Amino acid sequence: xxxxxxxxxxxxxxxxxxxxxxxxxxxxxxxxxxxxxxxxxxxxxxxxxxxxxxxxxxxxxxxxxxxxxxxxxxxxxxxxxxxxxxxxxxxxxxxxxxxxxxxxxxxxxxxxx
Amino acid sequence: xxxxxxxxxxxxxxxxxxxxxxxxxxxxxxxxxxxxxxxxxxxxxxxxxxxxxxxxxxxxxxxxxxxxxxxxxxxxxxxxxxxxxxxxxxxxxxxxxxxxxxxxxxxxx
Numbered sequence: 100x101x102x103x104x105x106x107x108x109x110x111x112x113x114x115x116x117x118x119x120x121x122x123x124x125x126x127x128x129x130x131x132x133x134x135x136x137x138x139x140x141x142x143x144x145x146x147x148x149x150x151x152x153x154x155x156x157x158x159x160x161x162x163x164x165x166x167x168x169x170x171x172x173x174x175x176x177x178x179x180x181x182x183x184x185x186x187x188x189x190x191x192x193x194x195x196x197x198x199x200x201x202x203x204x205x206x207x208x209x210x211x212x
Numbered sequence: 213x214x215x216x217x218x219x220x221x222x223x224x225x226x227x228x229x230x231x232x233x234x235x236x237x238x239x240x241x242x243x244x245x246x247x248x249x250x251x252x253x254x255x256x257x258x259x260x261x262x263x264x265x266x267x268x269x270x271x272x273x274x275x276x277x278x279x280x281x282x283x284x285x286x287x288x289x290x291x292x293x294x295x296x297x298x299x300x301x302x303x304x305x306x307x308x309x310x311x312x313x314x315x316x317x318x319x320x321x
Binding site: 158198 | 248313
């Protein structure tokens with residue numbers, strides 16, 4: 100069965116370190132998204148991609164970057180982790196865009212000390 | 213950009229009762245309104261969605277209504293069951309969707 104996976108599921112890091120969260124989908128979807136989930140804020144869009152070599156900033160993109168070198172993967176990089184980036188991160192994919200069902204991964208809980 | 217507000221933030225109902233979650237949006241161009249359910253420790257999952265050319269949509273015990281004039285939409289769950297306990301997110305948008313802040317629903321057996 101097609102699926103979307105994230106790794107690691109839990110990560111503890113220190114302030115200032117570079118961190119990369121992986122997202123891999125086997126749906127063969129063109130569109131992939133990264134969200135962060137914080138209490139009181141719901142799901143906020145960080146970055147998204149509509150295809151290979153395409154990346155776009157979401158509403159909370161500062162301090163994050165993504166690259167899309169193939170259809171299956173959209174890794175999220177925190178260039179210099181900050182305590183404000185402690186959160187649960189979700190990756191999602193969809194066939195035709197955000198105005199279609201998004202399939203979410205299980206999430207990565209990141210703690211920045 | 214779009215702003216989606218969701219109420220209430222928490223909701224407790226007795227098993228068998230109905231639950232209603234309400235959302236408002238700001239951008240009159242928004243035309244797609246999905247609802248997601250998130251169980252503990254999992255990613256959100258789409259349960260129902262509605263597009264702006266439709267005023268109401270039902271799927272078994274779940275229904276969504278959309279009032280474009282007032283720019284609000286609601287999720288209705290009838291005959292609630294303990295397995296309905298979860299966090300529910302509304303979302304809305306035109307080119308991209310914006311999520312609400314979530315409602316934690318607790319169904320008391």
